[in-house]
Amino acid sequence: MGTNLAGPDGGAAADLVIEPMRRDEIAVLGQWAAAEGWNPGHNDIEIAWDIDPDAFIALRQGDRLIGGGTIISYAGLHGFMGLFIVHTDFRGGGLGTQLWHRRRDLLLKRLQPGASIGMDGVFAMVPFYERGGFTLAYRDLRYEGVAHGVADPEVVPLSDVPFAQLDSFDRRHVAAPRSAFLQRWVEQQGAHTAALTGPDGALIGYGVARPCVRGYKIGPLFADTEQVAERLLDTLCAHIAGEFVQVDVPEVNRSGVAMAQRRGLTESFGCARMYLGTDPGLPTDRIFGVTSFEFG
Numbered sequence: 001m002g003t004n005l006a007g008p009d010g011g012a013a014a015d016l017v018i019e020p021m022r023r024d025e026i027a028v029l030g031q032w033a034a035a036e037g038w039n040p041g042h043n044d045i046e047i048a049w050d051i052d053p054d055a056f057i058a059l060r061q062g063d064r065l066i067g068g069g070t071i072i073s074y075a076g077l078h079g080f081m082g083l084f085i086v087h088t089d090f091r092g093g094g095l096g097t098q099l100w101h102r103r104r105d106l107l108l109k110r111l112q113p114g115a116s117i118g119m120d121g122v123f124a125m126v127p128f129y130e131r132g133g134f135t136l137a138y139r140d141l142r143y144e145g146v147a148h149g150v151a152d153p154e155v156v157p158l159s160d161v162p163f164a165q166l167d168s169f170d171r172r173h174v175a176a177p178r179s180a181f182l183q184r185w186v187e188q189q190g191a192h193t194a195a196l197t198g199p200d201g202a203l204i205g206y207g208v209a210r211p212c213v214r215g216y217k218i219g220p221l222f223a224d225t226e227q228v229a230e231r232l233l234d235t236l237c238a239h240i241a242g243e244f245v246q247v248d249v250p251e252v253n254r255s256g257v258a259m260a261q262r263r264g265l266t267e268s269f270g271c272a273r274m275y276l277g278t279d280p281g282l283p284t285d286r287i288f289g290v291t292s293f294e295f296g
């Protein structure tokens with residue numbers, strides 16, 4: 001994979017390469033993400049590395065990491081690009097363009113023919129990603145504020161739910177199976193989880209609040225109805241009452257947006273959900289919180 005790049009002046013730059021990222025470099029990517037204000041979860045990058053170490057791509061000058069990004073493959077059936085960052089000292093000279101195209105092409109090679117790729121990109125760069133073949137599907141809006149709520153006595157932790165049941169519910173809300181990721185995500189240190197089952201015992205919603213650089217993020221929050229989502233959100237917020245909390249809601253889910261607003265959470269940021277290839281047609285009316293902007 002190690003191929004030399006053109007330098008900022010357009011000429012060949014023999015010391016610039018795109019290669020697999022090393023284990024010892026992933027924390028740097030996390031620090032850069034935090035510096036961008038993206039508020040990554042404490043365990044996000046470790047989990048992604050554990051399930052797919054080949055997803056981490058480095059841009060290096062000599063031995064120095066100067067850029068990077070992830071290209072996760074979910075069972076070869078769906079890809080997701082995230083954490084696209086070039087060190088501030090090296091921006092604006094075309095390196096990001098080369099890194100991004102290389103990552104896209106590498107990810108396509110990791111996927112089965114015809115598999116789609118998703119991403120959540122900053123709004124200002126939508127035209128750039130469109131030129132790279134992606135199409136805007138909808139916007140995901142970040143709502144944030146102070147958590148408060150009353151725990152619902154019928155809501156249980158995910159440890160009470162058989163993993164197979166959770167996994168099959170989760171699959172109805174994502175573009176491709178992600179069992180290994182899901183298991184690590186819901187069991188991560190410091191997370192609070194919430195689940196509701198219907199009268200027949202079937203899962204009708206679940207949510208995860210994970211610790212982040214600042215406070216908590218709630219994601220995923222998947223539920224069959226707005227009422228179920230509300231009960232899960234309130235219970236998770238009761239567990240982290242008084243803490244700063246963020247939840248990323250697909251804008252097209254009007255009841256999800258209204259639910260966040262009713263809790264006094266305010267819009268602070270957002271991303272454009274874009275796809276290369278076929279839009280997987282996620283059930284956005286049942287997605288009240290995106291799992292993460294970095295990993296889908």
Ligand SMILES: CC(C)(COP(=O)(O)OP(=O)(O)OC[C@H]1O[C@@H](n2cnc3c(N)ncnc32)[C@H](O)[C@@H]1OP(=O)(O)O)[C@@H](O)C(=O)NCCC(=O)NCCS
Binds near residue numbers: 085098
């Ligand atoms: C995005 C980023 C990786 C690009 O790296 P770079 O080396 O500066 O990239 P390039 O010089 O090749 O520029 C690539 C594109 O970046 C875009 N871009 C960079 N900064 C931008 C900004 N502040 N607003 C809008 N677009 C911007 C431009 O669209 C440019 O494309 P163009 O040349 O066709 O106009 C880098 O700016 C960065 O790390 N930004 C902070 C993190 C971030 O926002 N990442 C993207 C998340 S979706």
